Amino acid sequence: MRTGLIKHSQYMEFLRSVPSFQSLPEDVLSKVADVLEETHYSEGDYIIRQGATGDTFFIISEGQVKVTQQKSSNEEPEFLTTLSIGDWFGEQALKGEDVRTASVTAVGEVTCLVVDRESFMQLIGGLDDVSSRQNESDELKAKLEAEAVFFSS
Numbered sequence: 001m002r003t004g005l006i007k008h009s010q011y012m013e014f015l016r017s018v019p020s021f022q023s024l025p026e027d028v029l030s031k032v033a034d035v036l037e038e039t040h041y042s043e044g045d046y047i048i049r050q051g052a053t054g055d056t057f058f059i060i061s062e063g064q065v066k067v068t069q070q071k072s073s074n075e076e077p078e079f080l081t082t083l084s085i086g087d088w089f090g091e092q093a094l095k096g097e098d099v100r101t102a103s104v105t106a107v108g109e110v111t112c113l114v115v116d117r118e119s120f121m122q123l124i125g126g127l128d129d130v131s132s133r134q135n136e137s138d139e140l141k142a143k144l145e146a147e148a149v150f151f152s153s
Ligand code: CMP
Pocket: 048, 054, 067, 080, 081, 088, 089, 090, 091, 092, 093, 094, 099, 100, 101, 102, 103, 104
């Protein structure tokens, strides 16, 4: 095991408390705890930039983040929501195309547990909660992909 034993059991305990992960069996949670990377952010840091390509899924273990979205390249970003401990984000870019559909920034100090694409697909991506969010944003995503050249330049 790559992670220390104490850290591993702390991660397990936290993951078990995440509502969307309630249906995950113990051995799957344990694998998630094995592969995740803990990352830290400060006020205003970009955790995700809209339009960038992405390969990672984030679970907030401390603090709050703000999700904003630019609907088209000539509009100001719009505030969508605040997410906090036990919430997750970054799943959209891991399904199909890999473009980030919104920006996510830290509100104060933030700790995230980060899971790579392959582990996400194997362990988490099949959950109803996680896969159902996609439907709402399919249309917007197609539009954003068309604009990806703008955002990445
Ligand atoms: P992704 O597109 O990979 O990166 C940005 C993330 O912001 C996205 O995945 C979602 O997890 C999250 N996100 C996008 N739109 C919303 C929304 N309307 N409400 C909550 N979270 C969102």
